[in-house]
Amino acid sequence: MRIAMIGTGYVGLVSGTCFSEFGIDVVCVDKDARKIELLHDNVMPIFEPGLDELVASNVEAGRLSFTTDLKAAVKGADAVFIAVGTPSRRGDGHADLSFVFAAAEEIADALDGYTVIVTKSTVPVGTGDEVEKVIRARRPDAEFDVVSNPEFLREGSAINDFLRPDRVVIGTESERARKVMKQLYRVLYLIETPIVFTSRRTSELIKYAGNTFLATKITFINEIADLCEAVGADVHDVARGIGLDGRIGKKFLHPGPGYGGSCFPKDTLALVRTARDSGAPLRIVETVVAVNDERKKKMAERVVTACGGSVAGKIIAVLGLTFKPNTDDMRDSPAIDLVAGLVAAGATVRAFDPEGMDEAKKLLPDGVVYCDDSYATMPGAEALVIVTEWNAFRALDPSRIKSLLAAPRVIDLRNVYEPAEMRDQGFDYRSIGRV
Known part of the structure; x- marks a missing residue:
């Protein structure tokens, strides 16, 4: 054929x-x-x-x-x-x-x-x-x-x-x-x-329905993570506890800075528009879109709060720019709002991503300093922010990180590290949905 x-x-x-x-x-x-x-x-x-x-x-x-x-x-x-x-x-x-x-x-x-x-x-x-x-x-x-x-x-x-x-x-x-x-x-x-x-129309809808459901799972666990922080619970244990239920499943129950990429943002929005035009609005999906957009914008506030309420004149190290690992795709990445928010707040951002920096340069604000490796982002930085869970970031040397940073502060938006281990090594460690 x-x-x-x-x-x-x-x-x-x-x-x-x-x-x-x-x-x-x-x-x-x-x-x-x-x-x-x-x-x-x-x-x-x-x-x-x-x-x-x-x-x-x-x-x-x-x-x-x-x-x-x-x-x-x-x-x-x-x-x-x-x-x-x-x-x-x-x-x-x-x-x-x-x-x-x-x-x-x-x-x-x-x-x-x-x-x-x-x-x-x-x-x-x-x-x-x-x-x-x-x-x-x-x-x-x-x-x-x-x-x-x-x-x-x-x-x-x-x-x-x-x-x-x-x-x-x-x-x-x-x-x-x-x-x-x-x-x-x-x-x-x-x-x-x-x-x-x-049927052809059913097939077209299956694609949108599938992506929207996955986006909904991500947004749900992100809101549960916020609740865990407020009440002193651990979102990873919550996700495991509900994910073992065969009716729910464990996939896409990983808290983070919000979904991005080439599919979920545009597909959820397109389905919302189609549903409204058809006279059958999808209120759940409308809320998912709104909550996710708001979450991505709030990530910079998390960093500012962790740094004592101001990042003006400070260096912030950012690891990971693509919306997920093993891609160079920057479309609707949470890093875009994060970096823009930090720059607007007066910070100097040093960033590294294994594959995404060429694309990032087209989308991120002027003035971002792009580094050759992870450690090059850290000297004199007020905080280290992990945005994308590339495997390379899981293997960083905590002692070396601590020696390079101006303050031993890590904001881990992907929960790459264990809180107790990081705190035992003297880090001011902040993650998502864990206390």
Whole structure:
């Protein structure tokens, strides 16, 4: 089989590469000629562990290629995947579908024989209907079906998520399209991966509902963490105690500075807008969005309070800038509000992140000092703030940290260290939901 993957961003590049690993011929398309040139040189536009090796092996095997020529890629393809960005639209929070519809128009002009057109991008309910209308308007003669096939990739473990997923969701009412999709995912059928076939609109909603539920779990445990601090309880024990209940589960019950990234912020907001427009508002999700936004803004206040009420003229060391470890993604990272708040309060921020500093420089205020390693952030700093739980930060030498800081003060927003151990070593240690 042969497929075209339109878009070589996070979803498109990982999905296209993994389909080629299944033995399918894949052509990845992007308008950005420079990105395609870099991919030809095996230079990845994103950081994802193991992706460069997987791309290289499948290119060498002749199953994976990259081009700017969409028409050539679509011609003769059994399926064409739309994997372009759907960012939040400025002003109203709706998903911006302009890239999706532009891709649909170009695909329509290039169709050659029966083709399954698959929306891999995260799109609101009803988008598949609109894509079908766009293509039908331009090519009333074309033979095609539009299918929803949402992605469930976690940054940092996306390859494993694609090759060994919890489930695959496919939305279509066409038996012909269903047969094509079954063939594409045949490898996963053989390892008995649950394949959920449903209507197109239901499939589109599953993606948003899943991300929103996970965002809700994160926000819930963050509020419980605040309550634990107020009453003298330990949020980790609370999370374990409720997570062992099979109806709840332990995943996404990790307190922190709030969720960020490329999915949860925009998807929760888009679902809120869709629900309001449909006359069925989701009050729980509206609250989740509001609470999370407020939490991220309050993280700078935690640091200021820990430093005696003022950070003006003081150095603050910040470790971790990406929204999670094992990615270079800075989109809606809690570090953005934290650093902006500290700078506004008069602090000099020294920061280090293993992968995210190039992206951080585009988003953080001027004046932030970017360091070459963790320890370089610390000399003379009034406090050390841990924002992202990279493994490298778990192995820091407490004695060396203490010798470098102006004051032995650590604000651990990811609960990387044990409170008792840090205090025994003489640190003024503050964490989330633990006393």
